Amino acid sequence: MLLTVNMRDKRPIYKQIVSGIKEQVLSGELKPDEQIPSVRQLATDMNINPNTIAKAYAELERLDILYSAMGRGYFVNPDLSKAKNTEEEEINNELILLVEKAKKCGIEKPRLTGIALRIIDNIYGICQDSGKEWS
Amino acid sequence: MLLTVNMRDKRPIYKQIVSGIKEQVLSGELKPDEQIPSVRQLATDMNINPNTIAKAYAELERLDILYSAMGRGYFVNPDLSKAKNTEEEEINNELILLVEKAKKCGIEKPRLTGIALRIIDNIYGICQDSGKEWS
Amino acid sequence: MLLTVNMRDKRPIYKQIVSGIKEQVLSGELKPDEQIPSVRQLATDMNINPNTIAKAYAELERLDILYSAMGRGYFVNPDLSKAKNTEEEEINNELILLVEKAKKCGIEKPRLTGIALRIIDNIYGICQDSGKEWS
Amino acid sequence: MLLTVNMRDKRPIYKQIVSGIKEQVLSGELKPDEQIPSVRQLATDMNINPNTIAKAYAELERLDILYSAMGRGYFVNPDLSKAKNTEEEEINNELILLVEKAKKCGIEKPRLTGIALRIIDNIYGICQDSGKEWS
DNA sequence: GTGGTCTAGACCACT
DNA sequence: GTGGTCTAGACCACT
Numbered sequence: 271m272l273l274t275v276n277m278r279d280k281r282p283i284y285k286q287i288v289s290g291i292k293e294q295v296l297s298g299e300l301k302p303d304e305q306i307p308s309v310r311q312l313a314t315d316m317n318i319n320p321n322t323i324a325k326a327y328a329e330l331e332r333l334d335i336l337y338s339a340m341g342r343g344y345f346v347n348p349d350l351s352k353a354k355n356t357e358e359e360e361i362n363n364e365l366i367l368l369v370e371k372a373k374k375c376g377i378e379k380p381r382l383t384g385i386a387l388r389i390i391d392n393i394y395g396i397c398q399d400s401g402k403e404w405s
Numbered sequence: 406m407l408l409t410v411n412m413r414d415k416r417p418i419y420k421q422i423v424s425g426i427k428e429q430v431l432s433g434e435l436k437p438d439e440q441i442p443s444v445r446q447l448a449t450d451m452n453i454n455p456n457t458i459a460k461a462y463a464e465l466e467r468l469d470i471l472y473s474a475m476g477r478g479y480f481v482n483p484d485l486s487k488a489k490n491t492e493e494e495e496i497n498n499e500l501i502l503l504v505e506k507a508k509k510c511g512i513e514k515p516r517l518t519g520i521a522l523r524i525i526d527n528i529y530g531i532c533q534d535s536g537k538e539w540s
Numbered sequence: 541m542l543l544t545v546n547m548r549d550k551r552p553i554y555k556q557i558v559s560g561i562k563e564q565v566l567s568g569e570l571k572p573d574e575q576i577p578s579v580r581q582l583a584t585d586m587n588i589n590p591n592t593i594a595k596a597y598a599e600l601e602r603l604d605i606l607y608s609a610m611g612r613g614y615f616v617n618p619d620l621s622k623a624k625n626t627e628e629e630e631i632n633n634e635l636i637l638l639v640e641k642a643k644k645c646g647i648e649k650p651r652l653t654g655i656a657l658r659i660i661d662n663i664y665g666i667c668q669d670s671g672k673e674w675s
Numbered sequence: 676m677l678l679t680v681n682m683r684d685k686r687p688i689y690k691q692i693v694s695g696i697k698e699q700v701l702s703g704e705l706k707p708d709e710q711i712p713s714v715r716q717l718a719t720d721m722n723i724n725p726n727t728i729a730k731a732y733a734e735l736e737r738l739d740i741l742y743s744a745m746g747r748g749y750f751v752n753p754d755l756s757k758a759k760n761t762e763e764e765e766i767n768n769e770l771i772l773l774v775e776k777a778k779k780c781g782i783e784k785p786r787l788t789g790i791a792l793r794i795i796d797n798i799y800g801i802c803q804d805s806g807k808e809w810s
Numbered sequence: 811g812t813g814g815t816c817t818a819g820a821c822c823a824c825t
Numbered sequence: 826g827t828g829g830t831c832t833a834g835a836c837c838a839c840t
Contacts, residue, residue, distance in 0.1 A: 293509040374428040476824035563779040746839035
């Protein structure tokens, strides 16, 4: 499992770890019931205080991304429905706040719409939705 | 000038004040060269320590939203071009991070596009750009 | 006598006035023994508190730029030798501090020399020293 | 890290600290990613209130001289390009103001050029660029 | 341990 | 009156 923390990222380290693992789980990179590194192991690998890793794992369990088996470690939750709902709701809320801010700051609707669609195209690629291109 | 801090908002008080005044300035609610309440005045009105208000005002000056004159007070910067650019860039960057997160978490492109357009419509109104609706 | 204060200038108003009058006197724009506007007159003209003007005039007297005649007003000192020495010494000291800072910050000697000569040329004009050009 | 405040210096304490650390970083005395003393440590060492140190450090982070990581401390930014540009621009602007003042005050071009070159020689040494002198 | 925020209150220069 | 600086001390989240 590859995971890095960015020194320049202003988010606390434990939240960067939460995000990193959450994305690997929700994107399917980590498989259902797959075991992830132990707190100690990851702490050693990333050169980070074990307390910080433990805090991240606890948060991931709370988010229904991982489950723990006492004394055996942490595993990927095979039922991600709850986590996916939570995640989408969170993205929704953040988007609402962002659009409200844009409106309050005087950015016009067509301008914001243009920016949003352009960013989505850039990140997903123009034809990601069809699944195959120019077949 | 109306301004409130939200106790349930996790952002620090001084940042809430920065956002509040920034939005009032960028939306044109506060006019160019208009004087805003003095540090002490706003501190009294909002029941907040003057140091906290001063910190917010200093940040707003750094952002080219306000300018100050020793012994006279704080005023709305009549040239908001820099501040508007900064603001739009910031919104852009936040949007990029949000879309990247959505993609990594497995949200499909058409789904995200739909969510984004719906939120924009809800907040701006369907026909904000035309000014009148199907009259 | 034309004199303006710049709202955006971070120097206090009274110092801006001191600088403005000092420059007009040392450049010869204001003649020896010429009377300058009264405190009240200038305060009215510039829409500034009389105390601020009075503070500037007092400072200019201290600098041997002006002299005052009780009850008759302020006049340009006909003997500017002291003031000119003070001024040159001050410019000297500021230049020393600036060069020391540049060195400490890692700017190389030839680079700084180039910058300085270019600025002097730009402000004085290439041939100001000869007095006539390509005669 | 050696750092002192000068009581005869009219600049506020926090700005003296900013200058001191900025110079040590830009001159290479402090190395990339090197940790600097904690806010509390430096406050104790210099017998200054921690709030004042924190204000200086925050300013140094804004200037891209330092970066901070919550719970871990402040470090020297390894990418100083921005900070160096800002610094050189600032020196440039101060120099322009100084030369304009000199001109307005009646100092002739050759005189000012002489003063400037002499000061640069004195501070950098006659042959700083070659490294050895007339050997 | 680390930095970040906030309050309370003082003193200063400037208007 | 205005903002700017500083001290003292508290509490918080993060490591």
